[in-house]
Amino acid sequence: METRATSVFLCFIVIASDCYAGVDLHPRFLLSSVQQAIDGYWGDWATWGSCSESCGTHGYRLRTRACDNPVPKNGGKPCSGADSEMSPCFSPCPVDGHWGSWNAMKLCSVTCGNGTEEYARSCDNPAPAHGGKQCSGPSVKVSPCSPSPCAIDGNWGKWSHWSACSVSCGNGAEYRHRRCDHPSPSHGGRACSGSSAQTQSCHLNACPVNGGWSHWSAWGHCSVTCNDGVQHRTRTCSNPAPSHGGHGCIGATQGSQSCHNNPCPVNGGWGHWSAWGHCSVTCNDGVQHRTRTCSNPAPSHGGHGCIGATQGSQSCHNNPCCHDKMPQNICVAIWYTGRCIEIVGRVECAKTCIYCH
Incomplete structure (x- = not known):
C-alpha cells in the first residue's frame, strides 16, 4: 500500500521549494495533509443475476462490485474500471413436437373401385425436446382410396310395353324395346348381349279392299273397212275386285278411239250443168250448148268415173x-x-x- 503521508511529513520538516508532491501547503490544509490518503479498490464481484431470457440464445446476465476494498479516503483515488459487467446467457427452450408428413403405410386395399389405405407419421418435425410437448393426434390414419373405376358390365333393363299394331286393319306388326341401362356398361365393361328390340305380328279385322281396274283389253276391229271409223276396248274392276266394303272402280268400263283406214274408193259424180251458152246464131234457129264435169265428187282411190256425156246441146230459136x-x-x-x-x-x-x- 502506498503511503503518501510519509512524503508529506518529510516535506513539512524539510521545507524546501517545490517539495510538496502536489499537496497544497496552505496552513489550513497542513493538518489534514498529515492524515494518510487511502485509494479505493474493488471488492469481490457479486454473484451473477438471473438471465434476462428464460431460454434461448439472446439473453444476458449481470453482476456488480463495489469500490469498497477499501473505499477511497483522504483523497485516495477511486477504483478504476466498471462496477458491473454483462455476460451472455442461454439455456435450451422447450421444443414442442410437430408431426412430419404422412407416409403410405399400406397400399390401397383394392385395385379398382373404393377401398382404404393406411398412412403413418412421426412426431419429428421437430421432435419434442427440453420438456416440449408431444405431438397431439393419431400417428396412423385410414383414408379412402379409389385407384381407378372398376369395369361395369351392362345389363338389360325391363322390356317396354308392346306398341300399337302398325295397321288399323288386316295383318301388321307390333314392337317393344329395352335398354342396356341396368346398369349401363362403363369403364371398359361389356355391353349387353342380345337384341334391344322385338317384333311380333298382330292380326286385326280384314281391311276394306277398293276395286282396281284390270288392264285394258286389246282394241277391237275398226267399225269400217275404209276411211275413218271407231274401235273399242274394255276393262273390268277385278284387280282386285272390291271386297269387305271397299269402293268400286271409278271410271268407264269401255273406251273408244278413232281408227284410220285406207281411203274408200270414191265414184265420180256429175257436177251441175253449166248455164246454156249463146245461141250459135243471132237470128233464126241455132244450137246452144252446156257442160258438166265429173267433180261432185271427182273419182278417187280407184272409184268409177261418171257415166254419161260431159256436154249437152239444144236448139235455140231467134x-x-x-x-x-x-x-x-x-x-x-x-x-x-x-x-x-x-x-x-x-x-x-x-x-x-x-x-x-
Whole structure:
C-alpha cells in the first residue's frame, strides 16, 4: 500500500521549494495533509443475476462490485474500471413436437373401385425436446382410396310395353324395346348381349279392299273397212275386285278411239250443168250448148268415173233475120222495150229483128 503521508511529513520538516508532491501547503490544509490518503479498490464481484431470457440464445446476465476494498479516503483515488459487467446467457427452450408428413403405410386395399389405405407419421418435425410437448393426434390414419373405376358390365333393363299394331286393319306388326341401362356398361365393361328390340305380328279385322281396274283389253276391229271409223276396248274392276266394303272402280268400263283406214274408193259424180251458152246464131234457129264435169265428187282411190256425156246441146230459136232494109252502116239498133228500133234520119221504124243488117 502506498503511503503518501510519509512524503508529506518529510516535506513539512524539510521545507524546501517545490517539495510538496502536489499537496497544497496552505496552513489550513497542513493538518489534514498529515492524515494518510487511502485509494479505493474493488471488492469481490457479486454473484451473477438471473438471465434476462428464460431460454434461448439472446439473453444476458449481470453482476456488480463495489469500490469498497477499501473505499477511497483522504483523497485516495477511486477504483478504476466498471462496477458491473454483462455476460451472455442461454439455456435450451422447450421444443414442442410437430408431426412430419404422412407416409403410405399400406397400399390401397383394392385395385379398382373404393377401398382404404393406411398412412403413418412421426412426431419429428421437430421432435419434442427440453420438456416440449408431444405431438397431439393419431400417428396412423385410414383414408379412402379409389385407384381407378372398376369395369361395369351392362345389363338389360325391363322390356317396354308392346306398341300399337302398325295397321288399323288386316295383318301388321307390333314392337317393344329395352335398354342396356341396368346398369349401363362403363369403364371398359361389356355391353349387353342380345337384341334391344322385338317384333311380333298382330292380326286385326280384314281391311276394306277398293276395286282396281284390270288392264285394258286389246282394241277391237275398226267399225269400217275404209276411211275413218271407231274401235273399242274394255276393262273390268277385278284387280282386285272390291271386297269387305271397299269402293268400286271409278271410271268407264269401255273406251273408244278413232281408227284410220285406207281411203274408200270414191265414184265420180256429175257436177251441175253449166248455164246454156249463146245461141250459135243471132237470128233464126241455132244450137246452144252446156257442160258438166265429173267433180261432185271427182273419182278417187280407184272409184268409177261418171257415166254419161260431159256436154249437152239444144236448139235455140231467134227472131227471123232482116234482109230488106237500110245498109248496115246507117242502121243503128238499140234494144228498147223489147223491140228493135231503127233510127234513120230520126225516123223510127218498128222492126221485128234483133240486129239490123
